[in-house]
Amino acid sequence: MEMWFSEFHTPDVKHSIRVDRHLYSKQSDYQRIDIFETPEFGRVLTLDGNVMLTERDEFIYDEMITHVPMAVHQGIRDILVIGAGDGGVVRELTRYDRVERIDLVEMDPQVVEACRTYLPSNACRMDDRRVHIHFLNALKFIRRCEASYDLIIVDSTDPFGPSEGLFTREFYGNCYNALRANGIMVNQQGSPFYAEDASAMQRSHKRIATTFPISRVYQAHIPTYAAGYWLFGFASKKYHPTDDLDAEAWKKLNLHTRYYTTRLHVGAFCLPAFLEEMLMEVED
């Protein structure tokens, strides 16, 4: 028997993963949620047929979206996480003793429930006493916040589905307003490789760059995402992502990571020429 999960990365490019068993499938109020057991990538979570994470490579994404800002801003105590219902981002953040509060705003309770059951290695810290889960539209939650957070992590799906509102200027403006004077916003910024993804990436970069005084992009290699090549946005009111990196302080925490290192941190902000050009195009 052959069973494959396939996802179109463009209309002309298909990425397939062999499936052992289909563990979970449910249509929630917002999207279709599926979890597969696969020989190569372990368990795979998909939303509306798009891969969100696999057990095999989620550490890359979850480490890069959390440790980069945490190593720059030593005063991060209050954190807002948007999306990320699987729990991977929260798991990384709860490793820091200095974190006092994590508000997790996830639109879809069904995602959290499915991940608690089938992806316990991601959802393992969702019950940490510092974590507060809000099942709400993120735009609604955040427009009521003012100077309340040191870090906002936007872990959204792609900009063509129910997360479209998280790639808009009004959302980034609301984030700016919700951050304290030295706050940082980190978001998943998509892929620069295929044309449609690239132009969505440019549009959101432009909106962030007009909202925050400091706006930089960094990259990581994530095998199951489109082109295996992924970007994150680092937007900040005060701290520079590499100039203000305090590598010694971070090393002293003695956190074991599998992808992130403070040397990689600096390297991740060194971008290929075509990408630098694409970003410059929308920065003026």
Add this chain to the structure above:
Amino acid sequence: MNVNRTRLDQSRAPIYEALENFRRMRVVPFDVPGHKRGRGNPELTAFLGQQCVGVDVNSMKPLDNLCHPVSVIAEAEDLAADAFGAAHAFLMVGGTTSSVQSMVLTACKRGQEIILPRNVHKSVINALVLCGAIPVYVNPEVDQRLGISLGMRREQVAKAIADHPRAVAVLVNNPTYYGICSDLRAIVRMAHDAGMLCLVDEAHGTHFYFGGGLPVSAMAAGADMACVSMHKSGGSLTQSSLLLTGPKIHAGFVRQIINLTQTTSASYLLMSSLDISRRNLALRGREVFHQVADMAEYARQEINAVGGYYAFGRELINGDSIFDFDTTKLSVHTLEIGLAGIEVYDILRDEYDIQIEFGDIGNILAYLSIGDRLQEVERLVSALAEIRRRYQKDRAGLLSQEYIDPEVVTSPQEAFYAAKRSLPLAESTGQVCSEFVMCYPPGIPILAPGERITREILEHIQYAKAKGCSMTGPEDPELKYINVLA
């Protein structure tokens, strides 16, 4: 209004069904349109889709003819009449403008008087230019805080009827663009008691026929004719509309009037969209408009929680000039954050990629309808919150007055066709205007043909131009010059 009240099977859609049949028959076209199911225009077919161009066909026996409906179009009109509680319904393909003009042309002839509020859509006054009837204006009340025109007060209508007993009809704009309703039942009664017809421009009230908790519809209130913009809240294609008539109106005469100006090649895309939309409204409208009203109510609460803005609702109701309020409308007063409505409208589009229906001097209107989702409403509210944070300023220097009482010197038709000359706008004070001047949208004239130009009106025009309103109507598109009676 609901499915139980109808006597016909509202799950039918005769025009749609006939087109589906026709498609299956694979008839060879040696008739117009010349694109022949799209084959002759591959670029258009690629753009609009084969399905769409394939039913862009001409009138023929199996598909009936809108000029003289006897089969499937007649059935579709019967179903529409049934769904809307009318004696007859006419499918219209020239926009609600064509419905309004046919309604006015049916009711009055040259020299006859018609009572109407001044804040009507330009299509009404255009109809007066065509037929030569004389307008008797009832000045709408103005809400001083919001700067918007309200409904007609009962007392004002009674006075207009008493002063002009020979008038043939009373026309009511119900609801207004902002969702304000007059006391329609009382106005119908007054008109009928005086032997006049009651006509309703119901362009923004299609959903009244299918909602619970919404204001009374024209047909339910006993009006003689009503124009409903199916393409606005009803979900049909742009330019399609319905003209509804009550039992006193002779349908054959209305058809003759419609045929004076209507195309003889009516589009089956438009007609089928009316048919399918009517079916949808009859079967599911009640549920859908409940959701729309709930969404608008939610948006009002959220916008008012932002602070500065005022999203108004049923609290405005005063029993007379605001007899009722259409809760599906989302209008927001913006002056308290120091921005004119038109400025907020422009910022929403230019910086947030959000297109709303219109912005005028003091307000914006976001059109909520059958196709909206909560996630887009959240974007709108958040964008308004951002605009307030980034742009809020002192409101000093902002005007709010939207309505200026006109002085009618001659009938619109006389003024339109009279000898005229062109004057620089600034030098036109005291002259009689021979053309329209309006902000579009909403398309309510600031000046209509035959009205006196005053300093106050000129100031209003200059201010609206300066704030970025798009001015339409006059021969000079830049409105540096204006045509006046010679």
